[in-house]
Amino acid sequence: MFDLYTWTTPNGRKVSIMLEELGLPYTAHAIDIEAGAQFAPDFLAISPNNKIPALVDRDTGMALMESGAILLYLAEKTGRFLSREAETRWRTIEWLMWQMAGFGPMLGQAHHFLKYNPGKSDYAEKRYEAEARRLYGVLERRLAGRAYIAGDYSIADIATWPWVSRFAWQGIDLNDYPEIRRWYLDIVDRPAVQRGYHVPGFVNDIPRP
Template sequence: MITLYTWSTPNGRKISIALEEMGLPYTVQSVDISADEQFDPSFLALNPNHKIPVLVDDDGTVVNESGAILLYLSEKTGQFTPERHDPEYWEMMRWLMWQMGGQGPMLGQAHHFLKFNPGKAPYAEERFGKEAQRLYGILNAHLEHRDFILKHLSVCEFAIWPWVSRFEFQRIDLNDFPAVRDWYLRLADRPGFQRGYAVPKDTGPIPRP
């Protein structure tokens, strides 16, 4: 049985959504980062970087970093990634790395300055607000006339969608990005996304524009 150490954040929800969509049984260990539980010695033994999520497989394999966990699960199940010989494999990797290196870190900074510390750093608010707009523009252009990032649902959705689900934190109006909005809502209606979004606790319905 897989054990997922997680909290109700975009990075945590990436993995619970993936597990639900893959149909894998798992148990959940909550790590309340608002109470600094990520610094507990038992958790640090799993991830010295004190970040959620962490996945422990039933054979003792421990994987941290959300992108690595998504690739591990897709390889384990043979689901939601193209075959290595498929040209879309590297398209998948391109968008996954875009999320890991750009969308996630930059929107995380937008959360910090725009949602949790407004008025304290006008330069930072402008910088990361503009970067959020730029990133949404890139995603919107790609999703025009597409249902998914690739040809079919993939780990790209599991990685990117949870950060979009906090569009309000980023002061983003999804109606300004109609292709992203439609993609986001289409996925929000999937039962697997709904169940995964409510892990490790139900924080309310998925936000709607």
Template sequence: MIELHYWPTPNGHKITMFLEEAGLAYRIHPVNIGKGEQFNPDFLKIAPNNRMPAIVDDEPAGGGAPVSLFESGAILLYLAEKTGRFISGDLRGRAEVLQWLFWQMGGLGPMLGQNHHFSQYAPEKIDYAIKRYVNETNRLYGVLDRRLADRAFVAGPDYSIADMACYPWIVPYEKQGQNLDDHPNLKRWFTAIAERPATQAAYARAPEVNPDYGKTMSEDAKKVMFGQTASSTKR
């Protein structure tokens, strides 16, 4: 059983997408990040960066004590290696998956996250910051669009953890100030993943866990989410 510590955010969706695709048994433990549950001492034992998602694998390969992991990219890679799915066993194919997984972790996610913050959540609308991150989002969309010009999925012909990592960050494209019609290869890829039954099952978990999913974040939640310092973890 995979114990999944989760809240329905882009990084959270990555893991439910994998688990649904692979058919792995899992149990969700909600971590309400708007209420500060990511700072609870028990959660910090498995996620010292006070971010979700995190997992505990009660049945790791080879047996032994449970394995806990934080960071969504590390979790995707662990699950791919555990199941032997959604990552190539070939040296070159594996390298393709890994470089695009790390591209998402180091670029697409952080830059689009800043887009979300300054355009949707910041109490003061800073035109320079909004333009900076909307433009960078557009550049990254262009990178994906060019990449997908001659292949079905990000790392090649097969669906992989690189796709699962990227897709949830593209879902809120309208809020990011983007138009998928400007990126036809990306749009084709996005539509294909959205239509996968496992993707739909993964996203169906969101309102089950958070009945307010999709609604405007409260001011109290913003204070918890965006007022963090080193002292936030001292509980």
């Protein structure tokens, strides 16, 4: 049994989708980041950086913050969604790091300036819209001729897909990226993704291009 501390954000959805894909029992605890719940002392004891998601493995007592670390932990614990074959394994980790270091943070900035604060900074809007398009181009080229990012469906896909699900917030038309569109719609139809997207609660239907 796991305790998942999460909210309805791309980073939070990574872990709930992973847990659903694995079929592992877990209890989801809503951390309302809009109300400041991430600063509560009990949560900070688990996630010192006051960010969701965080996970506690009741079997081992292990508490983890950072979505990428949690995905790696669950993959290692179960032997799923991270190949044991060396090249595929490292390609998966490589693209997981790409998502964590670039795709997620830069799209987060696009959300901030394009959706939540339009008109505040023309420079920032142009910068992050351009960077979003550049990163989508990187992913588009990676997916050309591949069903998934790093071989079979893996934690690289699980980490990246929730960020693409906010394509409208980023000013992105997925019809401009046919390889991403094909990959995105393939993953949308996975039952575990449909369940995990709505943890800890329903906000909206999963966007479709």
